[in-house]
Amino acid sequence: MSRGFVRESDQEELPIVPPRADLPLGLVNYVTNIGYEELLLERDNMIYERDNLFIPDENEKRITINFINAKLNLLSNRISTAKIVIPSKQPKSKVCFGAEVFFSVDLDPQINNYKIVGVDEANIAKGKIAFNSPVAKIMIDKKVGDIAILKLENTEKTFKIISIRY
Numbered sequence: 001m002s003r004g005f006v007r008e009s010d011q012e013e014l015p016i017v018p019p020r021a022d023l024p025l026g027l028v029n030y031v032t033n034i035g036y037e038e039l040l041l042e043r044d045n046m047i048y049e050r051d052n053l054f055i056p057d058e059n060e061k062r063i064t065i066n067f068i069n070a071k072l073n074l075l076s077n078r079i080s081t082a083k084i085v086i087p088s089k090q091p092k093s094k095v096c097f098g099a100e101v102f103f104s105v106d107l108d109p110q111i112n113n114y115k116i117v118g119v120d121e122a123n124i125a126k127g128k129i130a131f132n133s134p135v136a137k138i139m140i141d142k143k144v145g146d147i148a149i150l151k152l153e154n155t156e157k158t159f160k161i162i163s164i165r166y
Helices: 033-051 058-081 134-139
Strands: 029-031 082-084 100-105 112-117 128-130 147-151 156-165
Touching: 029 033, 033 058, 033 082, 058 082, 112 134, 128 134, 134 147, 134 156
Parallel strands: 029 082, 112 128
Antiparallel strands: 100 112, 100 156, 147 156
C-alpha cells in the first residue's frame, strides 16, 4: 500500500537518540579495563530496562523500545570496537593512555591531576579526561619535568608534568 493512504497518526517517528561521546572516525576506541566493564554494565542495564518495561499504552511502549534499541545499537558499536589498554602495562616513565598525570598550570603552585581514559569513561568532575581531548593530547609522551603547551585562541597555557601514576 502506498504511504499516501496512511493516516498521519499511524506514522511512527524515528526516535531521536542523543549521540555518545565524540569519537572521530578513524580514531581507535581505546578503553581501560574498568571503562570496558562500565560499557558492558550499561548494556546490561539497558537490556534489563527494555525487557522489563511496564507501559500500558502499546504505542508508547513501542516508541520507548525503539528508543532503547537505538541507544543499544550505538552502545554495541562502542563495545565491539573497544580496544582495551591495561594501564599497568604502559611505560611508567611517560604519559600514556591510562596514566594519572599530576601537573601545575602556568606559575600556579597548585598541583592538579587528570586520568587519561576512553571517551565514554571521561568525566571531568571525576578527574577523568578523554585521550583525544586537547589537554590529554599535549601531555601524551611527556615525562616528569616536561612542559606541555596548550595553545588557546589568544594565549597559551603551560602544563608542567610533576608526576605520573598508573
